[in-house]
Amino acid sequence: MEAKYCKESRVIRTSRVFPNDVNNHNTLFGGRLMSDVDQVASISAARHSRRECVTASTDSVDFLYPIRTTDSVCFESYVTWTGTSSMEVFVKIIAEDLKSGERKIAATALLTFVALDQHKRPTYVPQVIPETEEEKKLHETAPERARTRKERKQKSKQLAAFLTTNYPCIM
Numbered sequence: 001m002e003a004k005y006c007k008e009s010r011v012i013r014t015s016r017v018f019p020n021d022v023n024n025h026n027t028l029f030g031g032r033l034m035s036d037v038d039q040v041a042s043i044s045a046a047r048h049s050r051r052e053c054v055t056a057s058t059d060s061v062d063f064l065y066p067i068r069t070t071d072s073v074c075f076e077s078y079v080t081w082t083g084t085s086s087m088e089v090f091v092k093i094i095a096e097d098l099k100s101g102e103r104k105i106a107a108t109a110l111l112t113f114v115a116l117d118q119h120k121r122p123t124y125v126p127q128v129i130p131e132t133e134e135e136k137k138l139h140e141t142a143p144e145r146a147r148t149r150k151e152r153k154q155k156s157k158q159l160a161a162f163l164t165t166n167y168p169c170i171m
């Protein structure tokens with residue numbers, strides 16, 4: 001497989017924020033944003049690999065500014081780095097005040113997806129070629145995030161070994 005440019009996996013989705021999308025602070029529900037992030041990121045992963053993909057981890061979702069009902073919200077995602085079968089996907093969330101036109105980065109997210117073959121086993125994915133300064137910075141810093149991700153997963157497995165599956169209450 002040949003390497004692919006980040007732009008080949010780019011997904012851009014813009015939508016309005018409606019009253020049923022907000023919490024009691026009249027800002028976008030964090031869970032709604034996270035669902036939208038996973039959706040656009042999964043499309044980027046599928047575009048890059050042209051395979052079925054599964055979310056392996058949501059490495060981070062950083063909420064930087066509240067998103068209000070007077071805003072539109074734009075999700076931009078693309079594959080920034082790959083391992084053998086895994087892909088790191090960056091999602092930039094931009095809020096735009098529809099009256100003033102002011103735009104700001106409201107949140108950022110990094111997720112990892114794994115491409116699957118026809119037997120539902122991890123399969124090879126193409127490498128990534130960054131072009132813009134943003135893409136280059138994310139690509140250059142990805143190996144350190146991959147190491148951190150691997151360490152965190154190992155710690156999660158160790159913790160899971162101590163957890164119980166017993167019912168939390170007496171029946």
